[in-house]
Amino acid sequence: MSDKFVIEIKKRPWYEWILWAIWLFLLIFIYQNAVGSAHELEARAATIFWISFVVVALGGVVVWFVRRNK
Amino acid sequence: MSEDGKSQLTRRDFLKLAGLGAAATAVTTVAGSAKPVEASFRGAPFSDPAGRPKRPWWVKTVDKPTTEIDWNMMQRFNERTGSVRGPGMAGYVGPMEVDRLSEAATRNEKQRMLDNVDGYTLKDQALRAAHVGVGRSFLGPQKARTPEQREVPKWTGTPEEASKIVRAAMRHFGASTIGFMELDDNTRKLIYGVDPDGKELIFTDEDEAYETDDARYIPNKCKYVIVYTVQMSVETMRRCPTALASQTTTMAYTRGEAIQAGGQEFLRGLGYQGLSESTTNALGISPAMGVLAGLGEMSRVNRMISPEFGPMVRVHKILTDLPLAVDKPIDAGIMEFCKRCKKCAEACPSESLSFLDEPTWETQGDWNNPGHKAYFENAVTCMQYWREHAGTNCGICFAVCPFTKKDKAWIHEWVKAGSATAPFLINFFRSMDDAFGYGVQASAEEWWNLDLPEYGIDTNQAVSER
Numbered sequence: 079m080s081d082k083f084v085i086e087i088k089k090r091p092w093y094e095w096i097l098w099a100i101w102l103f104l105l106i107f108i109y110q111n112a113v114g115s116a117h118e119l120e121a122r123a124a125t126i127f128w129i130s131f132v133v134v135a136l137g138g139v140v141v142w143f144v145r146r147n148k
Numbered sequence: 149m150s151e152d153g154k155s156q157l158t159r160r161d162f163l164k165l166a167g168l169g170a171a172a173t174a175v176t177t178v179a180g181s182a183k184p185v186e187a188s189f190r191g192a193p194f195s196d197p198a199g200r201p202k203r204p205w206w207v208k209t210v211d212k213p214t215t216e217i218d219w220n221m222m223q224r225f226n227e228r229t230g231s232v233r234g235p236g237m238a239g240y241v242g243p244m245e246v247d248r249l250s251e252a253a254t255r256n257e258k259q260r261m262l263d264n265v266d267g268y269t270l271k272d273q274a275l276r277a278a279h280v281g282v283g284r285s286f287l288g289p290q291k292a293r294t295p296e297q298r299e300v301p302k303w304t305g306t307p308e309e310a311s312k313i314v315r316a317a318m319r320h321f322g323a324s325t326i327g328f329m330e331l332d333d334n335t336r337k338l339i340y341g342v343d344p345d346g347k348e349l350i351f352t353d354e355d356e357a358y359e360t361d362d363a364r365y366i367p368n369k370c371k372y373v374i375v376y377t378v379q380m381s382v383e384t385m386r387r388c389p390t391a392l393a394s395q396t397t398t399m400a401y402t403r404g405e406a407i408q409a410g411g412q413e414f415l416r417g418l419g420y421q422g423l424s425e426s427t428t429n430a431l432g433i434s435p436a437m438g439v440l441a442g443l444g445e446m447s448r449v450n451r452m453i454s455p456e457f458g459p460m461v462r463v464h465k466i467l468t469d470l471p472l473a474v475d476k477p478i479d480a481g482i483m484e485f486c487k488r489c490k491k492c493a494e495a496c497p498s499e500s501l502s503f504l505d506e507p508t509w510e511t512q513g514d515w516n517n518p519g520h521k522a523y524f525e526n527a528v529t530c531m532q533y534w535r536e537h538a539g540t541n542c543g544i545c546f547a548v549c550p551f552t553k554k555d556k557a558w559i560h561e562w563v564k565a566g567s568a569t570a571p572f573l574i575n576f577f578r579s580m581d582d583a584f585g586y587g588v589q590a591s592a593e594e595w596w597n598l599d600l601p602e603y604g605i606d607t608n609q610a611v612s613e614r
Contacts, residue, residue, distance in 0.1 A: 114557030
């Protein structure tokens, strides 16, 4: 059994942080439009934005879980 | 990560996720409440010496309006015989047809009330009939004390200062947006030759305006025009064509009466004249004046569309001898949008709106005033539909317009900015407007269950641009 451990730390590439920032902005944008559309009494628009919000949010979470194990 | 390489949510990961979730919640909460925070700045001082509103970056001031004008072709319009609203309609279709349409409207109104047709019930008709205004007059109520009566000099200041206080006063009275233009040899052609009641409108070198049994006299020095809009309720208009929706315009006109009287009396109190509409839509061509005063652009509905409220405004005007700092027309990409959208024309039940790709000099009839390149409408078939089928006014073209939007969702501002700067996106935006269900007729009965703000409008709309 070896006495040494090798810990490899991979730095995330810079563009990944930009992609996450875009994802977060998109999430906020969709959320605002969902809430705003509900205030505007635009039921169909609000529904579409809420569905989009859930899809984008879940998409991000799934990608995060997949990538964190690589 | 566990030893076998499978994903498991550790306590550390859980805390990370919780932190991320909390941060996202905080950010979105701030984003969602951004509008009320901006609204609190409404009382901030005007940033412009003339009180001009700070508008979105995509609303550009231009030297010439986006509607081409040939002033040589234009003549002062006879509103008495030209318009389809008054006795002019009989000139186009004959008195027999006018009588037939009136009978049909009366018959339908009663039957729909008896049948409890959505939007035409007794309570809808009662609401429609309930708007009682202060009335309109060319010279104003003339009740406010003048500086002369107060034995003080009349108000004086620079045109910018005058514009600022007039803007503040007009908004205080209930106007949504206010702009100023000046009458010259060309633009005075926008003043009717004959008012709806048959009185001539005559420019004179005399100092004081006056009115006789046959004419209204406008001093040449009253060359400044205060043009203002009165916002209409989207929530009632989207229920058109019904009696409930019809009272949207009635209420805006009624509110406009008080705003007009207030404006005229304010000017009188300062020591100046305020000449305005003797009846609804009298004195001159409001949409054209609104365009020249930078309040909006002409459109496919052949009315003015404003960047802030779309077509959901009535436009009015007051002539004055108080020198004002005039405004420039704007280009917010509205006319360009109209060229490609055509949603109003497709929705028009009487097919009265133009489907042409480009605006034209050719009018549809004598109800249109030639001299500008526009999407001229068939006002006769429009009016026939009002009387025979709607039983009220219509408004579908206003309700379905993609610019008829409230301002709570950010997307609208993005779409307006996008279409103004990248016209190739307009067709896509139009498709999305349909897909998201904007402009779809809502139930009139449902309206009676809504807890809406005063007048059914949001007086904070576009406030962040002010």
